[in-house]
């Protein structure tokens with residue numbers, strides 16, 4: 178049996194580090210699958226607990242030179258405390274100090290070399306400021322203290338027999354530094370003017386650290402969604418103990434406790450109202466903007482806001498069992514998962530670094546041979562090494578995925594993984610379940626008609642037989658029948674049913690009071706050879722009014738029919754229209770009969786209808802649509818439709834209220850509002866657009882920069898890329914990628930219509 182553990186990682190400097198950790202993990206016995214996300218600094222590991230334990234997994238990451246901490250969800254409250262604090266990590270503070278010191282030294286070095294670099298004599302700069310030995314002394318701390326992490330990273334990579342961006346920076350700056358060192362202490366015997374390049378190394382190191390510092394800070398902001406969610410948690414709860422109201426820490430609340438909530442207070446944990454009434458604002462968890470009426474028996478969600486009344490409820494779920502905790506866990510997992518598009522970036526980084534080293538060596542050799550100038554050959558080679566860093570490439574997808582999934586959670590859309598987020602923008606066909614998705618899912622019996630002149634002609638008696646059977650069924654239609662019977666004053670409690678059987682998609686049967694009773698579809702009755710002609714005209718009439726007709730027979734004689742209405746949700750028509758405008762094909766899927774389905778579809782302006790599809794055939798119906806080469810999404814209520822949801826490329830479950838049916842679906846729409854289907858697709862489109870921009874930003878510097886740094890323009894215009902500018906461009910590329918990803922935080926439903 179596979180288990181999953183999430184680890185918080187430390188010490189990764191670029192996507193290549195993530196790749197090498199992934200390699201280490203995949204080589205461990207007992208690890209079945211894993212994914213390391215550089216942007217989220219997380220590893221998700223699927224392992225076999227009989228072969229390996231999370232501790233051993235973490236230890237192997239440590240051994241590879243990185244830090245790993247097991248994210249244990251046992252202690253939810255501690256975790257939430259940690260996460261709600263601002264993310265001013267030690268890494269960030271250390272980076273800041275290094276940037277500061279590197280910056281001061283770099284400025285001193287630059288000022289010293291100004292006259293030499295510009296060729297203009299500057300009287301105010303004393304000659305000793307450019308003394309090579311002074312410059313050497315100044316550079317040492319930058320090279321080996323500020324730049325220590327590059328050497329460390331390069332060494333780690335070497336152990337894994339790979340090369341990362343640290344390798345490139347370490348190589349590039351070391352080349353500049355040691356070349357200068359040689360020139361400083363072994364005076365050249367030639368007449369060539371050999372300059373030193375200390376400032377190049379110092380500036381490059383400082384700029385790249387500056388980029389990383391910005392990146393680190395910005396990366397912290399990509400996870401604000403989680404911090405906001407965690408921040409919703411109440412700190413204390415008012416619990417009734419021995420008739421006294423006591424305020425206790427939220428961590429001490431136990432399931433079964435009676436909790437008191439006053440107007441304007443946060444509801445501390447999940448539970449069921451036992452006394453009192455109120456309206457509750459659940460927007461922060463479900464995305465539903467309208468406050469919801471609550472009365473005894475209704476469920477309340479922890480972290481939502483009580484508005485008007487005060488009430489008491491019995492705690493049912495606390496700590497990591499609460500809806501909020503589950504949402505946070507899901508979002509965290511999604512943020513750490515990998516989008517398929519990232520595999521491309523990973524592959525590219527895999528061969529990019531070795532390729533760059535080769536290009537740099539070639540550049541060095543070619544320039545040395547053609548110009549006989551060592552300094553020119555060196556500077557071009559260093560330029561290539563610096564500009565070619567693929568670090569922005571590793572940030573391009575994970576940062577957008579983090580912001581995108583977080584944004585989803587904010588709107589009540591839980592996206593299970595980056596893969597679903599990516600797939601959602603490719604959806605071509607969207608299949609909507611009728612009952613509970615397009616309609617309210619609250620059917621009510623509106624009509625009753627008995628066959629006149631039969632021996633059991635008593636309507637109430639028939640209704641009693643029907644409701645007795647239906648009280649054994651969980652089907653929403655069955656509940657409607659029972660409710661109707663009760664309203665007519667029928668006693669449904671008396672029950673001596675035998676051989677009850679529910680036939681999926683057809684109806685129910687049983688023996689009641691010694692009689693064989695059937696309730697179900699007309700089609701089923703035809704196969705049972707029960708004549709349905711007598712009520713045919715009524716049935717047709719009701720069906721055209723979009724009512725579901727269920728048939729009742731006693732001892733193989735048709736006795737009555739009932740018409741059941743289930744209204745469209747108020748937003749259905751508009752949502753279908755928007756989906757069509759977005760270029761999607763909309764299909765309605767239902768087990769209900771053709772005519773009723775057709776009438777509902779017509780109301781919702783849906784042209785394609787698949788009706789009379791039994792629950793076990795729904796997955797096959799999806800498969801049929803996929804066979805035409807379409808990417809198909811299915812929206813259903815998540816309980817009956819699980820196989821179809823799983824079959825669809827993207828399964829969206831409508832989880833109403835606290836009933837978050839997470840398991841079978843790729844995307845859970847927490848509020849029942851269909852508008853969130855549109856929002857989910859728009860969010861996916863916006864995120865993918867954002868990722869493409871990021872990949873552009875990440876590549877453009879390399880594509881333009883490498884040939885220029887290699888000196889392609891030098892023979893024509895004498896143009897070379899100064900390694901310091903290469904360093905700045907490199908730092909800027911990472912920063913521009915993360916900043917662009919943060920732009921996604923401004924996503925608003927409806928604003929990204931394409």
Ligand SMILES: Nc1ncnc2c1ncn2[C@@H]1O[C@H](COP(=O)(O)OP(=O)(O)OP(=O)(O)O)[C@@H](O)[C@H]1O
Nearest residue numbers: 611612650652655682683684697698767768769792
């Ligand atoms: N317990 C029941 N009592 C009466 N009729 C039933 C019962 N269960 C199923 N049926 C009949 O079978 C039909 C198909 O049921 P099924 O559960 O497949 O679909 P549905 O819930 O009506 O629609 P959807 O597929 O949109 O959810 C129903 O429309 C109804 O006529």
Ligand SMILES: [Cu+]
Nearest residue numbers: 342566567568
């Ligand atoms: Cu880099």
Ligand SMILES: [Mg+2]
Nearest residue numbers: 612613768817
């Ligand atoms: Mg159904």
